[in-house]
Amino acid sequence: MRYIIIGAGAVGGSVGGRLAEAGHDVVLVARGAHLRTLRERGLTLTTPDGTRTHRLPVVSEPAELGELRPDDVLVLAVKTQDSEAALSAWSTRPVEGGTTAAESLPLVCAQNGVDSERMALRRFARVYGMCVWLPVTHVEPGTVAAAGAPYTGILHIGRYPTGTDATAHRIAADLESAKLLSPVVEDVMRWKYGKLLANLANAVEALTGPVVDEDALAVNRMARAEGEAVLAAAGIGAVGEKEHLEVRAGRLVLQPLDGGTGPRGGSSWQSLSRGTGTIEVDYLNGELALLGRLHGVPTPVNDALQRLANTFAQERRAAGSLPVAELVAHVERVTGTDPRPVT
Template identity: 30%
Template sequence: MKICIFGAGAIGGYMGAKLAEAGADVSLVARGPHLAAMQARGLTLIEEGETRTYPVNASDDPAALGHQDYVIVTLKAHSVPPVVDRMQPLIGPDTTIVSGVNGVPWWYFHKIGGPLEGTRLASVDPGDAQWNGFGPDRVLGCVVYPAAEVIEPGVVKHIEGNRFSLGEPDGSKSERATRLSEALSKAGLKAPVRPKIRDEIWVKLWGNLSFNPISALTHATLDVLCTDPGTRDVARNMMLEAQQIAEKLGVKFPIDVDRRIQGGADVGAHRTSMLQDLDAGRPMEIDALVGSVRELGRV
């Protein structure tokens, strides 16, 4: 089984290191100093106080890697549409695209049934680049829970969490989902196959759509913004408004808002991915985390 992680930053690097440790046939697509460091010295993972370095097949040229069984996309949401054409050499007749991207996924209305079946989302897939370039039948949903940071080129620090929930758009327990779940489990990761992946997408998005922009505005870490009365109230109101949209689409939340906020507080003094991007001068996932929910509210 050939697995390519496209976008081997913090989360992709963490997953890649775990797969490499387990002996999987995994390749990583990255760029810049992070890529150069991995090519020169390997990928270093700091986890639970231990530091290990793994030799990895890292490249910035998808054509050099060839067709894959799975392409796991761990880029920022806004970075995916511009690179769909570059990814084509990785995609063979039976390749599965695993969408491990934050926010509302571009394939959300694929195989959902009902009057919204096939609806496209311009906020996350402008010009239908992914819908047309990948094809929705290739997609396998993935909700990414770990927190990690690239603390220097070639070095990823794992903060907490090891679950990557998988799910087919139609809710079936397919062979391709089961095979990937087994490979990730062998690497020491939790990879349950969920029958209602959209519900799980929303549980994570609940936090992302509130915690991330608030952290970018205040520079607060999760422990602070989830417990300070002012920021907590803003987050709670944002989440309740989003819940109304999700429930209109048939989503059932397995937990309530206050438990979700407590889950954020329990992560501790972690900078959200949006705050990390802001501090580094990188584009932020505003459309995927906020604009997409607004678009859903108008569907």
Template identity: 50%
Template sequence: MRFVVYGAGAIGGTIGAQLFRQGHDVTLIARGAHYEAIRDNGLRLDTPDESVTLEIPVASRPADVKLAPGDVVLLAMKTQDTLPALAELYAAAPPEIVVACAQNGVENERLALRLFPDVYGMCVVLPAAFLEPGVIEAYMAPVSGALDVGRYPRGDDETARSLAEAFAGATFESRARPDIMGYKYGKLLNNLGNAVEALLGPGDQGKEIVRRAREEGAACLRAAGVEPPDVQPLISQSRPVRGRRRSGGSTYQSLQRGTGTIEVDYLNGEIVLLGREHGIPTPVNELLRRLANRSAREGHGPGELTAEEFWTALEGTGR
């Protein structure tokens, strides 16, 4: 099978690079300066153990890839970018492709299934960073992370097993799971702390805020009849790359890079949505969503809020 990695940032770049190193047919889709850097100089993958530059084929849009039936397209952009990305993919691809969502949150698979019949969810635990065009930093080695996969909305099949086998042979822990969305809901609960890390910076100063956000999240999932398994994070196993430790997760990196957008509407915002549907109050997640969106929109960097300022703002909401 050929892998087309649509969104070659931290997650997509690491997955594409490791698959390519194991001899898989891989094409990356990247944008702007990142596309130009990979096209002209290759993709550099820095890990705790080594730095390699790989001449991976790259395109700037799906129309330039010549997609064929049986190709596996790994979506790896942030969820707020998924709809326009899928529109481009739909215009350029035959319906017989496989779409696998290597993304946080639980909305991407549903969006993809509107357009393509063969959709797979991936529960991704992969500490990596993309802060410079053409360069990806992956902070675990020799195992790069975990990529469990399963058919959406549920089920196990040969494609899921083949994907898991390919990932497992390319430095990832990977299992085919028929209940993959349960695992993605479990990962969603972990990701509710992303906004806290982005707003307050790494450390324990936001520990109680994270606890409250996850408590709200768990209550909403119970009300929705979702009982996710515990997804143990691997982030604690990360190691420095070129003497530098991972500064923060994907939401933190969005503020750090000044992208102007952030993924919280599909992380904390997913809990807010479930709370509204099931009558569960979610004031902590709602405030995190609003503050993180404002920080991205106004160009603030990570770590510019204090815990005291957050609690004061929460009291001001009257909740």
């Protein structure tokens, strides 16, 4: 199978690089300065076993590939706010034999959040969800640093909305040959909703920096408690923290990297650091806000985090530049509750 990685940033770059190292056929899709650097100098991938550069085929749009191959796998690794444009561009591409990508090719949503799979199913007949646990940093064009070992990441995969098939198992086998643990599961969205709860912390981190301060942790606990209440009201199952940790134990441990290039912040922090002007918060905290409104559960903390993070992105404010005290004061104003732990 040939893997077309649509969005060769943090997740896409590390998955594409690892697959290429294992001998698999990979094409990267990128844009802007990242695209130019990949074409000029290749993809520089740093992992605990060293730094190397991969000269892989890189395109900016589907037309550059011509007809797609029947054995192509489309891996959607853009941020969810960019999914609609990518799905529109790739779904109508012709495939050798007279079909289109939407009709015949598997599309894997290797993204945070839970909305891209539903978007994809409007166009693609074969959609796969992927729950991505992959500690990776991409803040400079052409470079990706992934600190996990012995596996670079853990990527649960399954059909959307439920089930598995032979294609899921083939993709998982290819990933595992590339140091990416990939359990095949019947209920992949249960894993993705569990990850969604964990990703509610992304906005806190993007705004204030590493979530280690007790007050920042308290805000995150409030956001997660809202999320758990919303999912319960909606009747949506989610993998708990304990089950996630059991899968990761001994399989995904952060290790030192060359030149101190290890993870410095999550995906939302990295978006602010790159000054992209957008952030995926509408599909993380905003997803819980949406479900809360649908099911009558207030989500004031997640609402506030969503608004603040979007403002930071639009104004291109520096990642981590909001003092924790200001965030706490804001949360107290919108909830009427002081989130700080009692001492």
